[in-house]
Amino acid sequence: MTSPSGSMPSEAKAFLDQHPQIEAFDIVLTDANGIGRGKIVRRHELMSIYEGGRHMPISILGLDITGEDVHETGLIWDSGDGDLRAWPIPGTLTPLFGTKPPRGQVLMAMYHLDGAPMTSDPRLALARQVEALAKKGLHPAGAFELEFFLLSNERDAEGKVQPARAVLDGRKSGKTEVYSVDHLHGMEPLFSDIYAAAKQQGVPTETVISEYAPGQYELTLNYRKDVMRAADDLILLKRIVRAQARRHGVTACFMAKPIEKYAGSGMHFHVSLLNGKGRNVFTETDGETRSLPLLQGLGGLIQTMAESMLVFAPHANSWRRFVSQSYAPVAPTWGVNNRSVALRVPAGDAKSRRIEHRPSGVDANPYLVAATVLAGIVKGLDEGLDPGPETTGNGYEAVETRTTMPVDWRAAIEAAKASSFLKGALxxxxxRTFVAIKQSEYLRVARTVSELDYHLYLHEV
Structure with a gap:
């Protein structure tokens, strides 16, 4: 059977010939929450996966954050939880770094048994948006930034998470240490392994910085002309960071707001559009201050941001990140070279002009984020939308003069559920699947009696 994903048995054969020591493979399918679901298969099974795909239950795409079935998705008993066929994503078959015994990994996408795309697969939602742009003669390019915390495996005296000690010498720091190069040296053994693993997997990982909180870091990725690969890069890099942190005795944390008194972690998405000749259409021409496609793209993103926030902030914890003057945007604003807005147009060479989309937390699914952002840009281009005046100075002061985003998770769920735009984007x-999962998770959180309940009410009511 011909692979609908474009994968070829020759890729698997060449890999097996080149890596005779690899005994097993992680086959990884990304669900709506961005979690890798799948199996570990033995070496002798790999060729059959490339020749005929691998059966997996449809319910794997209808799970909540804990791996529980969400029946309201329609992907569990409504379908009899039958099998579909997962196929390898070309170019993602790689060795894993530091595993004993040696293992490999390949990303997968889900298709029906007849080869038709499974429409609840997040990666294939992004593929549909890329295809829609291709019909307009446009090709999205982009890259993600990955912010995260490195935490100790031990809680503090109050039972809360705490920043990890330096893996080099065990030194502990409670300082912010933003942009401190010396602070990075304490994590050098870990980051060296992250870079080695990324190189082995073909993930173009670049700069590392110490971010705006104790234990918080950022890794950047090289800009890709293929936005599908850019999203794959982010998925792979998160898996690399988590695995290598574990090997070094610390926890990589991708919660949007793990420590309440510090800044949260974002997943900024840089995006531009290339025409058929490879020219960036966001680049201004002679006499222009800003190109019309750039402004219209910004207009589409601003108009659709409120109803799309569930994609960018999908969890209860996500909403704790949105605090004024915290480098997380709190209103649908845009500006040039301004980190207080939601949509930043970075300074630099006009040929590399792009939009930096800043609302998403690091806990968001990059496939869904990219699909939603591209759909917003297309809406702006198709309808000639005006982004309104540029925000200069402190963007947090612009909140009262602009249409605001949902104030919490529940409001975001309701906005997403009612959104015809988001229905088209995804x-x-x-x-339906994504909203049902979020509604189920919301009810679970809302009905849980927490320690905060006891703190607030046990002796007071």
């Missing part, structure tokens, strides 16, 4: 099936 596709009806994935929209």
């Amino acid at each position: 596709g009806e099936d994935l929209h």
Whole structure:
């Protein structure tokens, strides 16, 4: 059977010939929450996966954050939880770094048994947006930034998470240490392994910085002309960071707001559009201050931001990140060279002009984020939308003069559920699946009696 994903048995054969020591493979399918689901298969099974795909239950795409079935997705008993067929994503078959015994890994995408795309697969939702742009003669390029915390495996005296000690010498720091190069040296053994693993997997990882909180870091990725690969890069890099942190005795944390008194972690998405000749259409021409496609793209993103926030902030914890003057945007604003806005146009060479989309937390699914952002840009281009005046200076002061985002998770769920735009951006099936999962998770959180309940009410009511 011909692979609908474009994978070829020759890729697997060449890999097996080149890596005779690898005994097993992680086959990884990304669900709506961005979690890798799948199996570990033995070496002798790999060729059959490339020749005929691998059966996996449809319910794997209808799970909540804990791996529980969400029946309201329609992907569990409504379908009899039948098998579909997962196929390898070309170019993602790589060795894993530091595993004993040696293992490999390949990303997968889900298709129906007849080869038709499974419309609740997040990666295929992004593929649909890329295809829609291709019909307009446009090709999205981009890259993600990955912010995260490195935490100790031990809690503090109050039972809360705490920043990890330096893996080099065990030194502990409670300082912010933003942009401190010396502070990075304490984590050098870990980051060296992260870079080695990324190189082995073909993930173009670049700069590392110490971010704006104790234990917080950022890794950047090289800009890709293929936005599908850019999203794959982010998925792979998170897996690399988590695995290498574990090997070094610390925890990589991708919660949007793990420590309440410090800044949260974002997943900024840089995006531009290339025409058929490879020219960036966001680049201004002679006499222009800003190109019309750039402004219209910004207009589409601003108009659709409120109803899309569930994609950018998908969890209860996500909403704790949005605090004024915290480098997380709190209103649908845009500006040039301004980190207080939601949509930043970075300074630099006009040929590399792009939009930096800043609302998403690091806990968001990059496939869904990219699909939603591209759909917003297309809406702006198709309808000639005006982004309104540029925000200069402190963007947090612009909150009262602009249409605001949902104030909490529940409001975001309701906005997403009612959104015809988001239904088009994700596709009806994935929209239904994603909203159902979020509604189920919301009810679980809302009905949980927490320590905060006891603190507030036990002796007071």
